[in-house]
Amino acid sequence: MGLLDRFKTIREVHGAVKACGADPFGVKMDRIVSATEAVIEGRPTILCGSNNYLGLTFDPDCIAAAQRATEEFGTGTTGSRIANGSYFCHKALETDLADFYGKKHCMVFTTGYQANLGAISTLVGPGDFVIIDADSHASIYDACKLGSATVIRFRHNDPVDLDKRLQRIAHEPGNKLVVVEGIYSMLGDHAPLKEFVEVKKKHGAYILVDEAHSMGVMGKTGRGLLEQEGVDADIDFVTGTFSKSMGAIGGFLVSDHPDFDILRVACRPYMFTASMPPSLVASVRASLAKLRAHPELMVRLWRNVDTLYHGLEAAGFKLGRQKGPVVAVHINDPALAARAWHGLLQNGVYVNLALPPATPSGTALLRCSVCAAHSTEQLRRVTDVITKVGLELGIIADRSVRIAAAE
Amino acid sequence: MGTAAIQQSSALTKDGIFVEIARLLERFRAGEATITSETVIAEDLTMDSLQVMDLMMELEDRFDVSIPLNLVPEIATVGQLADTIYASKTGA
Ligand SMILES: Cc1ncc(COP(=O)(O)O)c(C=O)c1O
Numbered sequence: 001m002g003l004l005d006r007f008k009t010i011r012e013v014h015g016a017v018k019a020c021g022a023d024p025f026g027v028k029m030d031r032i033v034s035a036t037e038a039v040i041e042g043r044p045t046i047l048c049g050s051n052n053y054l055g056l057t058f059d060p061d062c063i064a065a066a067q068r069a070t071e072e073f074g075t076g077t078t079g080s081r082i083a084n085g086s087y088f089c090h091k092a093l094e095t096d097l098a099d100f101y102g103k104k105h106c107m108v109f110t111t112g113y114q115a116n117l118g119a120i121s122t123l124v125g126p127g128d129f130v131i132i133d134a135d136s137h138a139s140i141y142d143a144c145k146l147g148s149a150t151v152i153r154f155r156h157n158d159p160v161d162l163d164k165r166l167q168r169i170a171h172e173p174g175n176k177l178v179v180v181e182g183i184y185s186m187l188g189d190h191a192p193l194k195e196f197v198e199v200k201k202k203h204g205a206y207i208l209v210d211e212a213h214s215m216g217v218m219g220k221t222g223r224g225l226l227e228q229e230g231v232d233a234d235i236d237f238v239t240g241t242f243s244k245s246m247g248a249i250g251g252f253l254v255s256d257h258p259d260f261d262i263l264r265v266a267c268r269p270y271m272f273t274a275s276m277p278p279s280l281v282a283s284v285r286a287s288l289a290k291l292r293a294h295p296e297l298m299v300r301l302w303r304n305v306d307t308l309y310h311g312l313e314a315a316g317f318k319l320g321r322q323k324g325p326v327v328a329v330h331i332n333d334p335a336l337a338a339r340a341w342h343g344l345l346q347n348g349v350y351v352n353l354a355l356p357p358a359t360p361s362g363t364a365l366l367r368c369s370v371c372a373a374h375s376t377e378q379l380r381r382v383t384d385v386i387t388k389v390g391l392e393l394g395i396i397a398d399r400s401v402r403i404a405a406a407e
Numbered sequence: 408m409g410t411a412a413i414q415q416s417s418a419l420t421k422d423g424i425f426v427e428i429a430r431l432l433e434r435f436r437a438g439e440a441t442i443t444s445e446t447v448i449a450e451d452l453t454m455d456s457l458q459v460m461d462l463m464m465e466l467e468d469r470f471d472v473s474i475p476l477n478l479v480p481e482i483a484t485v486g487q488l489a490d491t492i493y494a495s496k497t498g499a
Contacts, residue, residue, distance in 0.1 A: 134464070144476065151476035153464060168473050357457035 017355065020335060021342035024353040034058050035247075035373040040350065048308075048368045048382050049351035053217050053325050054287070054297050055373025056247035062286040069282035076277045082265065084274075089281040096288055097252050101223060101238060105260035107253045108281075110273055112212050112241025113139040115251030118269035119208060119239050120179060121147030128174040131165060133157065133191070135184055135360045137210065146269075149177070156184075156360060159195035166203040176205035182214030182225035186359050186367065188326030190214065193229040201234070208237040216245025217325055222291045222298055242280070246287040250276045301325060301372040304379055308370050311383035316396040328354075329366040329386065331395055337364035343389035349382050419496060424470065425489040431465060432485065444486025472496055 017024060031039040035055035038045050056062055069089065077084050094106040109115040120143035124130050128149040132140055135156040144151040152169065155161035166176065178200050180191040193209065200207045211224035219227025222245075226235045236257065242250035253263075264270065276284075291297065302325075309323045318330040331337040334355050341353040344366070352367040359365050366386070370379070390396040429442040435452040436442060446452065448459060463474045466488075472495040482488050 134460070150473075152473055153460060153476055155464065165467070165473070168467075168471070357455045362457075 013355070016335065017338045017353075020338035022345060024338065024341055027345075027350070032057075036371055036375075036378060038350065040345065043346075043348055045345070045348045045350050046374075046378050046382055047350050048370070048374070048379075050371070051213070051244040051369050052247060052371050052373075053213075053245040053301055053369065054247065054291065055371045056245070056287045056290060059247070059287070059290060061290065062247065062283040065286040066279040066283040069278040073278035075279070077275045079274055080271055081275045082271050086275070087278060087281070089278055089285070090275060093276075093281050093285050093288075094252075096285055098254055100221075100288060100292065101254045102232060103238070103254040104256045105254065107260075107263060107267075107270060108276060109251040109253070109270055110276055111249060112210075112239070112243055112251035113142075114269040114273065115239045115241065115253050116140050116210060117143045117146055118263075118267040119237060119253045120144065120177070121269070122263055122267040123206070123208070123237065124149035124175055124177045129169055129172065129176045130179060131162065131176060131205070132179045133181065135181075135186070136179065137181065137185055137212070140179055140181075140210065150174070157189065157191055159192055159199050162196065163199045163202070166199065166205060170203065176200075176203060178205050178207045180207070180209055182209055182211040182218065183324055183326060184360075185213055185326065186354055186365060187320040187322075187328050188213075188324045189320055189322040190218075190225050190324065193225055193231050193235075197231050197234040206236040207234070208239060209235050211238055211240045213244060213326060215240045216287075216291050217298065217301065221295060242284045242287070245291070246284050248280045248283045248287065250280055250284055297372045301370060304370045304372065304374050304376075307376055307379045308368060308374075308383060311379065312368075312386060315383065315387040315390065316399070317386070317390060325370040327368040327370065329368065331364045331366065334364040336393060336395065337366060340389050340393055340395060341366060343393065344385055347385045347389065349385045351386075421489055421493045424492050424496075425485065427469065428466065428485055428489055428492075431462065431469070442485055444484060444489065446485045447483055448485060448488065449483070466492060470496055 027040060029038050029040055035052050035057045036047050038047055073087060090108055094108055098104060098106040109118055116139035120130060120140060124147060126148045129152060130144055130149045131152045131154060132144065133156055134153050152165050154165045180196055183190045196207060209226055214224035216222045218224050221227065226232050237253060237255045239253050242248045305323060305325050308327050309319065312327065312329060313319055320328040331340060337353060344351055354365040354367045356362045391398060425444060432442055432452060435454045437451060437453050463479060467474050470492050472492055474491065478491060482491055
């Protein structure tokens with residue numbers, strides 16, 4: 001068997017998708033004009049799939065902070081924190097984040113992927129258990145592979161199922177770490193965190209929440225689902241990313257655990273990769289300050305969520321159950337979804353195409369993400385284009401037909 | 408024989424476990440090929456990786472055992488799957 005022959009199925013699936021018109025996994029952005037606009041293949045395009053929830057990627061203060069830091073500290077750290085040292089700014093960002101979350105400790109990683117990889121693989125070890133939601137992000141699954149704990153998977157967002165699975169290992173002496181996400185990246189639904197906290201307490205387990213898509217999005221001050229649900233104090237570990245609402249790149253872990261600092265010399269995805277460059281640390285500090293000073297950014301975001309969600313719902317699309325900045329349009333047939341995705345691009349609208357098995361329960365998705373910086377006109381345009389393409393491809397029926405059918 | 412009968416008579420024997428797994432795998436059968444203990448889960452059936460994980464979950468509930476994800480890569484055939492469940496069920 002040839003070196004890469006085992007990817008035959010993936011190659012076939014990817015080939016079939018490309019045959020629908022374009023390669024959704026190889027989009028070339030000629031130019032980025034703003035947080036919400038790009039030029040793709042010469043065409044002005046509205047960005048509605050970029051996870052840029054607060055629209056801070058072009059914020060003048062964030063850009064200026066990044067520029068100043070580059071001039072002062074250079075373009076990169078050229079090594080890891082343990083080898084090349086922590087710069088003042090790394091420490092300052094960790095202090096900012098710990099303060100924001102009201103936790104004692106914070107560690108910054110180079111990406112959110114690495115934050116999950118590092119946290120989950122290091123917190124639990126041989127003889128321990130990690131119990132993950134079935135719809136977990138790839139970084140959580142990969143963390144389980146890197147680590148040596150026993151991995152149990154429970155039904156998505158189902159506290160009763162988690163309880164049952166913890167009960168099965170109740171007699172086992174090892175530590176137990178439950179891992180859930182704030183907002184799930186594909187369907188945009190969020191964890192029933194209060195119920196999960198009850199279950200983890202019952203079983204003496206720890207809980208880690210990945211707030212990647214909910215930081216700067218949920219909760220009164222933007223701390224995420226844990227703030228919205230009022231369970232801050234019960235969450236043992238929080239991971240997150242700077243690649244979404246913070247508009248940059250990087251990841252973090254915060255906790256009150258008294259032995260936290262041992263992780264800095266035990267956690268391999270922290271120790272053996274170069275640290276965040278000064279420019280990005282500075283822009284993230286500026287983004288976080290912006291979020292804290294301007295919670296109205298989140299108000300704007302949620303107003304935009306209403307516009308897009310209700311617009312698409314009224315057009316007759318099947319959407320994710322819970323309304324939020326990830327708006328997932330369900331299309332049962334992957335080939336049809338690929339054609340729709342291409343149709344949107346040709347009409348100047350960029351969203352993500354998500355296909356099984358990367359999506360839960362076998363559905364294909366046109367995954368839209370809403371930005372605080374979207375104008376109402378942009379979101380109307382997005383709704384109109386998705387509706388037009390949906391009608392052309394027979395994904396939705398004409399309004400009059402639907403009304404007639406309902407009667 | 409109905410499912411209820413299987414549950415009562417033979418779920419705890421290796422054969423009983425195999426019969427039950429084969430029943431759950433029926434919907435993933437490719438063409439006419441019957442499911443035997445030599446059936447390779449990832450190759451001879453029409454299942455993707457997510458469906459394999461979901462099947463494990465279903466089996467965990469069916470037999471009230473834990474089948475850790477760490478074990479899944481080592482389970483190639485339906486027979487090995489039955490052995491794994493039998494072992495966790497009996498503590499063997
Ligand atoms: C739920 C979740 N966790 C973690 C990550 C990884 O974040 P990053 O892009 O910073 O690596 C992502 C995004 O890709 C995500 O969706």
